[in-house]
Amino acid sequence: MVVKIGLLGFGTVASGVPFLLAENAEKIEKAAQDSIEVAKVLVKDDAEKERLLAAGHDYNFVTNIDEILADEDIAIVVELMGRIEPAKTFITRALEAGKHIVTANKDLLAVHGSELRALAEEKGLALYYEAAVAGGIPILRTLVNSLAADKVTRILGVLNGTSNFMLTKMVDEGWTYEKALQTAQELGYAESDPTNDVEGIDAAYKAVILSQFAFGMTVDFDHVAHKGISNITPEDVAVAQELGYVIKLVGDIQETTTGISAEVSPTFLPKNHPLASVNGVMNAVFVESIGIGQSMYYGPGAGQKPTATSVTADIIRIVRRLKDKTIGKAFNEYSRPLQLAAPSDVKSEYYFSIVAPDKNGKMLRLAEIFNSEEISFKQILQQAANGETARLVIVTHEMSKTQLENVTAKLAQESDFTVLNTFKVLGE
Amino acid sequence: MVVKIGLLGFGTVASGVPFLLAENAEKIEKAAQDSIEVAKVLVKDDAEKERLLAAGHDYNFVTNIDEILADEDIAIVVELMGRIEPAKTFITRALEAGKHIVTANKDLLAVHGSELRALAEEKGLALYYEAAVAGGIPILRTLVNSLAADKVTRILGVLNGTSNFMLTKMVDEGWTYEKALQTAQELGYAESDPTNDVEGIDAAYKAVILSQFAFGMTVDFDHVAHKGISNITPEDVAVAQELGYVIKLVGDIQETTTGISAEVSPTFLPKNHPLASVNGVMNAVFVESIGIGQSMYYGPGAGQKPTATSVTADIIRIVRRLKDKTIGKAFNEYSRPLQLAAPSDVKSEYYFSIVAPDKNGKMLRLAEIFNSEEISFKQILQQAANGETARLVIVTHEMSKTQLENVTAKLAQESDFTVLNTFKVLGE
Numbered sequence: 002m003v004v005k006i007g008l009l010g011f012g013t014v015a016s017g018v019p020f021l022l023a024e025n026a027e028k029i030e031k032a033a034q035d036s037i038e039v040a041k042v043l044v045k046d047d048a049e050k051e052r053l054l055a056a057g058h059d060y061n062f063v064t065n066i067d068e069i070l071a072d073e074d075i076a077i078v079v080e081l082m083g084r085i086e087p088a089k090t091f092i093t094r095a096l097e098a099g100k101h102i103v104t105a106n107k108d109l110l111a112v113h114g115s116e117l118r119a120l121a122e123e124k125g126l127a128l129y130y131e132a133a134v135a136g137g138i139p140i141l142r143t144l145v146n147s148l149a150a151d152k153v154t155r156i157l158g159v160l161n162g163t164s165n166f167m168l169t170k171m172v173d174e175g176w177t178y179e180k181a182l183q184t185a186q187e188l189g190y191a192e193s194d195p196t197n198d199v200e201g202i203d204a205a206y207k208a209v210i211l212s213q214f215a216f217g218m219t220v221d222f223d224h225v226a227h228k229g230i231s232n233i234t235p236e237d238v239a240v241a242q243e244l245g246y247v248i249k250l251v252g253d254i255q256e257t258t259t260g261i262s263a264e265v266s267p268t269f270l271p272k273n274h275p276l277a278s279v280n281g282v283m284n285a286v287f288v289e290s291i292g293i294g295q296s297m298y299y300g301p302g303a304g305q306k307p308t309a310t311s312v313t314a315d316i317i318r319i320v321r322r323l324k325d326k327t328i329g330k331a332f333n334e335y336s337r338p339l340q341l342a343a344p345s346d347v348k349s350e351y352y353f354s355i356v357a358p359d360k361n362g363k364m365l366r367l368a369e370i371f372n373s374e375e376i377s378f379k380q381i382l383q384q385a386a387n388g389e390t391a392r393l394v395i396v397t398h399e400m401s402k403t404q405l406e407n408v409t410a411k412l413a414q415e416s417d418f419t420v421l422n423t424f425k426v427l428g429e
Numbered sequence: 430m431v432v433k434i435g436l437l438g439f440g441t442v443a444s445g446v447p448f449l450l451a452e453n454a455e456k457i458e459k460a461a462q463d464s465i466e467v468a469k470v471l472v473k474d475d476a477e478k479e480r481l482l483a484a485g486h487d488y489n490f491v492t493n494i495d496e497i498l499a500d501e502d503i504a505i506v507v508e509l510m511g512r513i514e515p516a517k518t519f520i521t522r523a524l525e526a527g528k529h530i531v532t533a534n535k536d537l538l539a540v541h542g543s544e545l546r547a548l549a550e551e552k553g554l555a556l557y558y559e560a561a562v563a564g565g566i567p568i569l570r571t572l573v574n575s576l577a578a579d580k581v582t583r584i585l586g587v588l589n590g591t592s593n594f595m596l597t598k599m600v601d602e603g604w605t606y607e608k609a610l611q612t613a614q615e616l617g618y619a620e621s622d623p624t625n626d627v628e629g630i631d632a633a634y635k636a637v638i639l640s641q642f643a644f645g646m647t648v649d650f651d652h653v654a655h656k657g658i659s660n661i662t663p664e665d666v667a668v669a670q671e672l673g674y675v676i677k678l679v680g681d682i683q684e685t686t687t688g689i690s691a692e693v694s695p696t697f698l699p700k701n702h703p704l705a706s707v708n709g710v711m712n713a714v715f716v717e718s719i720g721i722g723q724s725m726y727y728g729p730g731a732g733q734k735p736t737a738t739s740v741t742a743d744i745i746r747i748v749r750r751l752k753d754k755t756i757g758k759a760f761n762e763y764s765r766p767l768q769l770a771a772p773s774d775v776k777s778e779y780y781f782s783i784v785a786p787d788k789n790g791k792m793l794r795l796a797e798i799f800n801s802e803e804i805s806f807k808q809i810l811q812q813a814a815n816g817e818t819a820r821l822v823i824v825t826h827e828m829s830k831t832q833l834e835n836v837t838a839k840l841a842q843e844s845d846f847t848v849l850n851t852f853k854v855l856g857e
Contacts, residue, residue, distance in 0.1 A: 024580065137720070278703065293734070297727040
């Protein structure tokens with residue numbers, strides 16, 4: 002039998018799907034036990050259709066979604082347009098028309114996932130999205146299948162290739178943020194508006210999805226505090242190196258006794274931590290669990306072929322389940338009621354970079370402020386003063402989010418101190 | 430419904446299975462959709478049974494395999510005794526009695542896997558063994574499911590925790606092989622007879638299994654050339670560091686135009702290669718493929734809970750498939766006729782450590798020998814001579830196994846040269 006699919010969009014990733022289907026036809030057909038055919042491809046308008054045909058792409062391009070939805074031969078709709086709309090409308094209509102869905106759309110799933118999953122479940126249809134988190138890394142299905150017997154306690158992830166490329170250049174080559182961004186844009190890694198990548202929004206979308214698979218809890222995007230890399234200075238990078246750390250933008254989801262906490266923030270990682278050597282545009286997900294202990298899944302977070310590989314694995318799985326008559330199982334069946342951790346329960350070491358007047362007693366005053374919140378110092382570094390001001394770097398012992406908030410408020414009230422940056426520090 | 434399992438053996442790993450079943454009962458039952466119960470546990474004799482009962486282990490211990498095989502309520506037999514016999518006989522008999530099998534027995538699967546898989550297939554029974562390769566790392570199921578659309582071209586693996594612990598100490602602390610071995614034995618990482626670990630035999634067993642999952646080809650254990658770490662000297666370690674490499678014992682399986690080649694050997698890895706920072710008892714499998722490109726799966730290669738996590742994931746999968754009525758599919762369905770690569774087709778850079786008389790013309794003679802086999806030098810290092818002999822270190826450009834064999838034979842004929850060591854070098 003031939004299972005027919007409809008592709009929505011024919012951008013970089015989408016064109017990788019027919020490439021893999023052709024290149025690995027024999028292996029894929031053995032795994033799927035049926036052959037897979039791209040029956041129709043939805044493109045924006047006639048101009049795009051003409052352009053693609055002229056470029057030698059030999060597909061049945063259509064410009065109206067109805068031509069795919071009304072085609073009873075098409076069993077699977079593969080959405081690779083990205084962004085919320087019209088993807089959301091098209092997927093909703095495709096589910097209503099009885100089509101199984103494969104998508105790589107993390108924005109959509111992070112924000113409207115519950116709704117779409119509920120519809121798919123109601124209709125007994127598959128909704129798979131391995132490629133939505135960390136592109137080529139098969140982390141979602143691994144959490145479902147291989148960690149089924151395990152209990153995840155924490156996930157730390159380098160989840161955004163663009164910001165990781167920029168930070169790698171800032172660390173290895175001493176580049177400024179501005180130079181790193183400009184280069185990332187020139188290389189096509191960053192868009193002209195880089196906000197989603199550099200402010201941790203893209204990584205926060207992925208953290209929402211990872212929370213569901215690893216902890217069975219559906220956090221909202223708004224529950225994921227996110228902080229980006231745009232205010233990291235060469236001084237921060239240099240101090241991190243001096244103290245034995247590497248700065249990475251890390252998605253951190255952990256379960257405490259009161260619930261789960263998810264955030265994305267620049268984090269000092271000890272140099273010997275497996276995530277510390279994840280460089281360039283690569284991604285990695287580091288999992289702490291009571292069974293396996295520590296494991297890490299490393300690979301490209303984006304790109305045509307890696308993403309298409311994850312998408313095609315989802316397609317194969319659907320075709321196989323159609324054959325086995327086990328279709329309709331949710332991609333992730335692990336689900337518990339959402340409980341968010343109390344801020345007093347979420348603990349970490351922290352780095353503070355503070356500018357103070359170069360005069361007697363400033364260290365004493367700073368110590369008094371931290372001490373009043375019962376925060377103790379692990380490392381202190383005073384950098385060469387310029388006669389007027391000095392830069393103080395403090396790494397604290399473990400403290401809670403509540404303590405962090407309180408001490409930050411107190412420091413803001415002191416006219417002598419200006420907090421330049423506060424970053425999380427992962428203990429050894 | 431309750432699915433009952435029979436455990437064969439109650440060593441470290443086996444006792445981790447009931448721990449996980451209890452600790453994660455709720456999540457496991459959701460994933461399996463039935464509850465799982467350890468009905469009987471086979472132990473060696475009455476003395477062991479009494480000892481375990483006295484230690485507070487509250488199981489139905491039996492000393493005769495027939496009590497498990499004849500028990501119609503037991504659906505799954507979990508073999509965790511290790512070694513070939515009596516494991517092979519017990520698994521064979523269990524399959525004949527209609528039981529599904531989960532095992533972590535790499536020795537058995539590498540040597541007698543084909544036979545056992547054929548029997549399981551004939552009987553329509555499951556034979557799963559995720560834990561047999563790299564303990565807690567879910568590499569086998571990931572290759573089956575997530576790389577279904579991909580074509581693997583090379584696998585490089587740090588597959589033996591004991592030897593990796595030893596090499597890490599030799600590299601980081603400058604320990605000798607002897608000191609590293611003694612410490613590994615004291616810590617319980619190495620057995621009193623460490624042959625399987627340090628000579629690459631254990632890693633070669635795992636390479637046999639990985640070849641089936643990644644390349645669909647069943648190589649025999651005898652096809653996997655293996656070389657261990659016992660002849661690595663502190664001088665080799667120091668030179669590696671000087672040249673920017675780390676020495677690891679690496680399982681290397683690759684597909685060339687003529688077929689596949691699998692071997693286990695000490696390998697110089699560039700310091701920035703993801704495998705280079707896999708330290709201590711940790712394992713990792715680095716996969717090169719046409720779709721994903723480069724990905725790596727990192728975690729503990731052994732240990733009670735990691736291994737039990739993989740075993741329990743296999744059990745859950747069987748229970749779920751019993752429920753879904755899709756039981757009996759082979760763990761790995763990817764299969765192609767075996768084709769072994771021609772030695773002239775398997776290429777790498779190589780490191781040679783050679784002792785030569787400290788006299789004129791030795792470098793010329795050496796260059797002549799390598800040149801006669803069309804092997805060119807990438808790096809040459811002459812170490813301080815002691816007046817009588819000098820140590821020459823050569824890193825070659827890429828050359829084939831055939832060239833390696835020829836040049837090694839020629840060097841052996843030269844009375845002036847003694848080749849101390851030859852190791853593979855992974856190019857950047």
